[in-house]
Amino acid sequence: MSPTSWRSPPVRERAILAGREARPRHAMNGECLTELRLLAETAGAQVRGEVVQRRGSVRAATFLSKGKIDEVRTLSGEEQATLLLLDDDLSPAQSRNLGEQLNMKVVDRTGLILDIFSRRARTREARIQVELAQLQYLLPRLTRMWEHLSRLGGGIGTRGPGETQLEVDRRRVRGRIGKLKRELEAVVKERRVQRRGRRDCYKVSLVGYTNAGKSTLFNALTRASVYVEDQPFATLDPTTRVFSVERGARALLTDTVGFIRKLPPHLVASFRATLEEVAEADLLLHVVDATEPDVEGHIQAVENVLESIGALQRPRLSVFNKIDSVTDEVSLLGLRAQYPGAVFASALT
Known part of the structure; x- marks a missing residue:
């Protein structure tokens, strides 16, 4: 092997897991984090700690209670973790507020599953289906994420009069969603033809x-x-x-x-x-x-x-x-x- 042919493995993100009790003292409360850990590892994360939120303590603004936020902050500092993975879905506001308070990247359950699907997609059909789901998930979250969307295209001639960058990106995403839906409809028709033959x-x-x-x-x-x-x-x-x-x-x-x-x-x-x-x-x-x-x-x-x-x-x-x-x-x-x-x-x- 030549000295230049070896590449170091990619750095795995250090993550903290957070879930909530199914029911107080329920036997299956630990299972949610067991599954979340498996999903996290499948996505390439290195799990460094876990916290469990009592069901009645969920806050509207941040999902996690103040005490659990402090616990995550301490744990992430000790473990040098930069990623918080939650076993529940967050609203865009909850995700934003939690990320700002913890200075961490916050990914909810849906975001994590979509990431795994994106990694697994190999065929054109799978990629269309996954990208469509990702963009539909992303659309209501654009307020804090528009700067990451330059890869979708744009530039001279794409901006309407008086539009902000956020409005431009929303329009791009909606346009891409429409295109993917049309492509997916063609796939659906093709599969139906195949099934008729069988x-x-x-x-x-x-x-x-x-x-x-x-x-x-x-x-x-x-x-x-x-x-x-x-x-x-x-x-x-x-x-x-x-x-x-x-x-x-x-x-x-x-x-x-x-x-x-x-x-x-x-x-x-x-x-x-x-x-x-x-x-x-x-x-x-x-x-x-x-x-x-x-x-x-x-x-x-x-x-x-x-x-x-x-x-x-x-x-x-x-x-x-x-x-x-x-x-x-x-x-x-x-x-x-x-x-x-x-x-x-x-x-x-």
């Missing part, structure tokens, strides 16, 4: 919470080699393959993007081209991580998304995955009793 085939879609093992199960059933990674949202683009069912019959199996708690509405709307594959399937295989402590919460989060896209009433079979990794046999017996019609399996074995 209408005589029995269609099965995998759905589930992110990282439940959908892609691993997809590979096992179809002998495909879809990308698998032990991180959230490894799969953004739907992949369809033929697989064999009983008596030599064949069906189409589609792997789709994973769902998550508080999935941003902008993202659901932007990914409708992808999610229509789910809404029009003959059968949904709902893949559930059997090792997850909050199984019921994950199932409910998936059902919430299915309801929002009009797919909750589609025929559905639950598949509890990763049973080879379950260490609590009593818990597994409880799941079998609670879901007698479900399949219990390991996609790896």
Whole structure:
């Protein structure tokens, strides 16, 4: 290796996590930050500390209470952290006020998920959908961010009479949103044409919470080699393959993007081209991580998304995955009793 060929790894931002209790002394209060930590690490952050806000102490102006702001300030100083990640969504005013008081970059849950989706987007379709969601999220937050938008274009001939820079950028973003929506509509039409060509085939879609093992199960059933990674949202683009069912019959199996708690509405709307594959399937295989402590919460989060896209009433079979990794046999017996019609399996074995 030549002396000039080595490059140092990118510096990871040091982050503090902040969440709030689901309910006082609730057993799952710690799970929100466990998931937020995984999302933060997927986005490339280095987590240096955590704070938990009591549910009744949320402030309208800053979301976090004064005591928690002081706690974050102290912790960030000790850990040299420059990024605050929250497990809830903030209003533009809350984000601005919190950032000014802490002198830190503040990113809420939606902003973090959008960042991960942006990193994962590989195809033109995925990039269109992610950028559309990002711009719709960004539009109401432009007041403090317009100086970062020069990459969207502009210059001589783009500014109307009497417009401020903020108004110009709002107009640019709205114009870009309109263009992306038109491009996405073309994608939707193309996918519908493809589905019409497959209408005589029995269609099965995998759905589930992110990282439940959908892609691993997809590979096992179809002998495909879809990308698998032990991180959230490894799969953004739907992949369809033929697989064999009983008596030599064949069906189409589609792997789709994973769902998550508080999935941003902008993202659901932007990914409708992808999610229509789910809404029009003959059968949904709902893949559930059997090792997850909050199984019921994950199932409910998936059902919430299915309801929002009009797919909750589609025929559905639950598949509890990763049973080879379950260490609590009593818990597994409880799941079998609670879901007698479900399949219990390991996609790896």
